[in-house]
Amino acid sequence: MNIPYIPGNTPFSETQRAWLSGFFAGMHSHILQSAGSGTTNNARTINILYGTQTGNSTAVANDAAAVAKAHGLVPIVQSMSEIEFSALSKMQYLLLITSTYGEGEMPDNAQLLWDSASAEDAPSLPELNYAVLALGDSGYDQFCQAGIDWDNRLAALGAQRLYDRVDCDVDFEEPAENWIASVIPLLADGSSASAVVDSSTSASKSLYNRKNPFPAKLQANRLLTAASSSKETRHYEISIAGSGLSYEAGDALCVVPTNCPELVDAILKAIGAKGDEQEPVNGELMPVKEALRTHFEIKQPSKELIAEIAKRSGDQELNGILLSGDKEQLSQYLWGRDTLDLLLQFQHMEFSVAEFLSLLKPLQHRAYSISSSGKAYPDSVHLTVASVRYNSYDRDHKGVCSTYLADIVDENSEVKVFFTPNTSFRVPDDNDLPVIMVGPGTGIAPFRAFLQEREFRQAKGKNWLFFGDRNAATDYIYREELEAKQASGLLTRIDLAFSRDQAEKIYVQDRMREHGAELYAWLEQGGYFFVCGDAYYMAKDVDQALLDIIAKHGNKSIEQATEYVNQLKKTKRYVRDVY
Template sequence: MNQMVTPPKLDIIPSSAPFSEAQRSWLNGFFAGLLSDAPATPLSAEQGAAIMEEDDGAPWHDQTMPIGDRMKLAEGKAVRRKMMAAMAQQDCGQCGYNCNDYSDAIASKAEPRLNLCVPGGKETARMLKSLYEELDKAPAAGAAPAAKPAVADPVEAAAPDPSTLGRSRDNPAPAIFLGRRLLNGAGSEKETWHIDFDLSGCGLDYVVGDSFGIFASNDLGHVDQIIALLGASHTTEVRGKTLREVLQHDVSLAPAPDSLFELISYLTGGPARAKARALAQGEDPDGDAATLDVMAALQKFPSVRPHPEAFIEALEPLQPRLYSISSSHNATPGKLSLTVDAVRYVIGKRKRHGLASSFLADRIKPGDELKVYVQKAHGFALPDNPETPIIMVGPGTGIAPFRAFLHDRKATAAPGKNWLFFGHQRSASDFFYADELNGMKNDGFLTRLSLAWSRDTGEKFYVQDRMREVGRDLWTWLAEGAHVYVCGDAKRMAKDVERALVDVTAQHGARSIDEAVTFVSELKKKGRFQLDVY
């Protein structure tokens, strides 16, 4: 194993020199860069974990880390902390909380729903269920065990507060779908849409950095196929509605929940029953558990036809989907935009698609009304001082909030410098909002536009590679107090960008790798490094 050697921190400019700390730091880095042509030292996995650890004492902020490893990191901690480890603590907001508040709500028995963590999926839901059971086994010292929450009867539940209309998933507002336009050009392997909504009728507003919740419905053709597999009539009454209405609007048809396999195990016997029980316990007897949505589960057990009412009870509620807002209320009041990848794929011979993305790309028509809400951002916002420079890293649909940031800064005449890193597969077909961005650059509003295309040449080149390439200038902006923002894929891109930021700090800021890790951690603590990842 090669031992990593980190460069010493060089203090070329003495502390007595008539410069600010930021100026002195930059000058040290500038001269260090002149004196050394050594390439940036890559950040180790351990040092990457150290950034997370120093951030808030929670080293499990990593969706790529197996859940078993995350739970080991939480050993000996309070149950609510273990719950955050189970969620990987991304604070994506899709559950309607941040992770800390969601775990608190579960631990206090105020929130009975244990399946709201969208990124975590079934693994997290199973772990939360196990941790929830621990609460009754070991109540806090001196505290009486809390009663299990009663799920409110929808008839008896209090009417939603009108002042919160559209401000939470529990009280959505009506919005009008205006239209869509394809952002990709000929030859693209992707399908990305710019989506517009009219909010003027519901009076809903937002600030840049917020997310937009969409209540999509299931595809009617998909629904009818499931009804056929059940051998039922689409007019069968369930919960006061037709079976077809409930399947289309109320329940998730995505990953088959453990409760569905548990139901199937009660309705069959022999090897099929053993297999269904294994799936209900999170096992994978045939190596296909990850591909089993509700339809595939019924097809896997073709002799089982649950009663429609029992079948519906075994399914999970249909959850809204969140998207980063790509417009500014200050620039276009009453109008909201999204930037959405249509998710389509094939498993076996069956075409599948993302629920909300295909709903927005295919099934909704201009003029249609749908239920929506604004999810306030948790620590993802423009600087309070409009003069502060900002560095935005958003490849693919990660550009969404940064288009919003730019439109907002332009509408409010914010004087701070703006630098955008954008990347995708091909410059000719995947340069989203090219006319807008080039126009902002040409008129001097977008100070720098750094692009990275991963399929234009034989060698893949990503935004993190571009960051390293322009590292000296990037460090200059950091030394001037710039805020850094990252939006996009949490599992790969965000981690790679963070490591690139550490490398830039080490090479051009005259710091060792460990010192650079600490520097990036401090950026997070001070709110100068913010992420919107999923």
């Protein structure tokens, strides 16, 4: 089944969407009307499950619920971490919305449910009617894999697919809205009360959102690492005064960057363009120089551009890698090479300006975990950003957004921003419970916010931070603040791991293991365990260390320790913000 795309046929306006997002922000489980499975007052109940890491799927789930309600349905919105697999056999109508994380993996809150669903002995679901919406990013090899896996698995378990799965790329809003607009009427079965969301009470808190980012002012740009450090991490303060926007500790701020003007010039030169050639972009004619600066990803080469370069250059090595389908080899080949490197490497290729633009992806925002508490700083947002700078293929390379903030934006320019709430990654409501935070490198960002939040709330619960980076002398960022919080008693413990201060690397997980008995004791006291930073190495190693600590100090078998960790995840006491 194809999704008809009707321009302008969106289920509700941006204003309504903004209000709804605000309305739903902060809720873990959103039951729009209290209802059990089956029907209430003859209205049909539909379950809406979301799998999410950074909140996009949650927002879509809430949008779907609002439209369902407007159609006279009774939607129950839940995180996948909130239910057992057995609950699916009691459901009749299910909308499942999930993102994909890691390398084709489930987002954290969907993993346990998926483990049950994919088990060999998972019970069949003959009564279930379902539709899947997958969120992802086609820049990743396993595009929308988690949604694909759920769709296939539910079908294999005998559930009826109501509507073909839709896989959404980074600009997910429009396909998601179209999916909602197509699926809900199928469920409404003619019992629709009204297909229009009542906006009479939905006064918008803010006009600004992903589609209409707030043009903010950068108030501060400060180097956190020492000038002599091997890395550059900066502290930013961005004013949101007058925007009507608000945020909570744990949320992320998305920054919409523009490209480096020197890189734009170098690319224009490489393709033999002058820059003033007029090209259509999103239905509007503009000079190609402007288009490359503001509309296209010009650093990371798209898959389409790589394939075309391989074709036109006839290069044996690149063609060999593409033909082999070996993704590992391809990522090794591309490591450190950007679009300009490829253009310079194969200079005999000729692209017309229009051809070249057609091979580029739209320039995307970048997310940053907010390092301030919205209660302590209602008018500004703090970020802690590592500037991506490296030299390869005889050129200096710069990360698009981190160096846009570092080098391009100043107090006179606008920086377009919007929030993505992360409703799972939150300071515990109970101010007396202990909090353990593991955040090496820029992973410290949300924990600076958490500490401000605990201070603001005058929370009595203990706080323990594991922080680390390369060298203590140059990379102990926020040192004075942290020491002051230790002195005041807010920060009960801080354990530091500076990896390059000695011959053998020492990482945060080594410090966790050294203090395993106490860490386990904090968990036994009802402690929360948060992790932020690198997803691919650090978060996996920290996960293993946590399991080992629970097994050792809780005298548990690996199975019992795994169950303990699973319980922490289910109760949202073990949550990660990893990237």
